[in-house]
Amino acid sequence: MEREPASARLEAREPVLSKPSRKRFLIMALMFVTVVINYLDRSNLSIAAPELFRELDIDSVRAGFVFSAFGWTYALMQIPGGWLVDRVAPRVLYAAALILWSLATVMLGFAGSFVALVALRLVVGALEAPAYPINNRVVTTWFPTRERATAIGFYTSGQFVGLAFLTPVLAWLQARLGWHAVFVSTGLIGVAWGLAWFAIYREPRAFRGVNQAEIEVISKGGGLVDIGNASSRSPEKRTGSTWSDLALVLGRRKLWGVYIGQFAVNSTLWFFLTWFPTYLVKYRGLDFATSGFLASLPFLAAFVGVVSSGVLSDWLFRKGASQGLARKLPIIVGLLISASIVGANYASSIEGVIAFMTIAFFGNGFASITWSLVSGLAPARLLGLTGGVFNLIGNLAAVxxxxxxxxxxxxxxxxxxxxxxxAMALLGSLSYILLVGKVERMQA
Structure with a gap:
């Protein structure tokens, strides 16, 4: 039997060898888990609040300040956090931030006063500040433009799905072991995941199993696959005038459109992350411990909203819609749907209240692919700084x-x-309609 030439065998195997690997989807999963933990540590206070505030005799005005404490330092540290993202590798920065904010979360379980609660929430807010600028840096590095909204939608859904499925668990844990256990358990999970992120995450060219074909899919599709290498080779680009860079990202009208829009999106989000359980328990008479699933329905709807929004946005882009239309349309529609929350004022039953809350939070999820616009608009060397300003202004809503x-x-x-x-949701939709023009990457 005549033996097949070696060259023919190599040619036959070449298509298999050149098939792109798909490790970027593992990165998407890692980011999803990280966001779940991130938002559990932001919102665990809302779950513990009815019992905690009653035990410490905290009234509604002081409760507002406790809820907002996270937002003060989270917003204040966005620009320094963005600056760090442009200079420190995501593997190191994310792991350090995760472990430190999780330890502060554990300490919340031992807080015994209004002052202690405020102080520790200030610490958690400061340490979580780099999280979403890191997410933006990672997704812009790992994903081509046509997949980016799906990736952002998927990992952003973690902020809702974790709350949807784990809120009943944490409510049960509180009922059995007290509010202290809510903070200790979520904090310890975060410490463990910080160690896991450091062990697993690498940049695309250094990640085990990524082949050259996947690198080309990412880079030819608009992913900034070598941004980390470029930064390390060109220190002069990193040490330019910080003030002029800041003036650039604060001086563009279209960026202000997304900044104001993010403030509006976060206004609805932070109602759900802070006052929502108290609203149901204290003002609508719901037994949260026994009705945790009913209270979790809005979070499930938000999860569906953000995932479907990302998929729809990328589908529109692949079908030939401009990046502006594909990204802005779901955000505007989602904000308009969010405004339906006002219907809860006219609902006479708890089921009606939950229905309006579910529709409104679905809209909030549908509008939550806003980072895709930052990814598409920001100057390549200022991804971290632009993301920091975006998150700073957007998270003034957390304050x-x-x-x-x-x-x-x-x-x-x-x-x-x-x-x-x-009203904030309506303001956000107008911001995207009137201020954000053509979506294209700015030069710096």
Whole structure:
């Protein structure tokens, strides 16, 4: 039997060898888990709040300040955090931030006063500040443009799916072991995951199992696969005028469109992350410990919203829609849907309240692919700084929303607070419609 020439055998194997690997989807999964933990540590206070505030005798105004404490330092540290993201590798920076904020979360389980609660939430906020700029840096490095909204939608869904499925678990844990266990358990999980991130994560060219074909899929599709290498080879680009860079990302109208829009998106989000359980328990008479699943329905809807939004956005882009239309349309529609939260003011039953909350939070999830616009607009060398400013302004809502609600609540009446959240959603939709023009990467 005549033997097949070696050259023919190599040619036959070449298509198999050149098939792109798919390790970027493992990175997507790693980011998803990280976001689940990130948001559990932001929102665990809301689950513990009814029992915790009752035990420590904290009224609604002081409760607003406790809820907002995270946002003060989280917003304040966004620009320094973005600066770090442009200089420190995601593998190191994310692991360090995760472990440190998780240890602070564990300590919350031992807080015994209003001052201690505020102080520790300030620490958690500061240490979580680099998280989403890192996410943006990682997704821009690992994913081509046509897949980026799906990736962002998938990992962003972690902020909702974790709360949807784990809120009943944490409510049960609190009922059995007390509010202290809520903070200790979520904090220890975060410490473990920080160690896992450091062990697993690498940049694309250094990640085990990534072949050259996948590198080409990412880079030819618009992914900045060598951004880390480029930064390390060109220190002069990293040490340019920080003030002029800041002036650039603060001086563009279209960027202000996404900044204001993010403030609006986060206003709804932070209502759900802070006051929502208290609203149900104290103002609507829901037994949270026994009705955790009912309270988790809005979070499930938000998860569906953000995943479907990312898939729809990338589908529109692949079908020939401009990047602006593909990214902005789901965000605008989602913000308009979020405004339906005002219907809860007119619902007479708890089922009606949950229905309006579920629809509104679905809209919030649908609008939550906003980072895809930062990824598409930001100058390549200023991804971290632009993301930091975006997150700074957007997360002023984490500061203002809990406090504003605390003051708007009047006795047993929560209606003015709900109306405020609806108004913010409408403001955000107008911002995207009127201020964000053509979506294309800016030069710096």
């Amino acid at each position: 203002s929303t809990p406090i504003v609600i605390g003051y708007l609540v009047d006795g047993a009446d929560f209606s003015r607070a709900i109306t405020y959240i609806a």
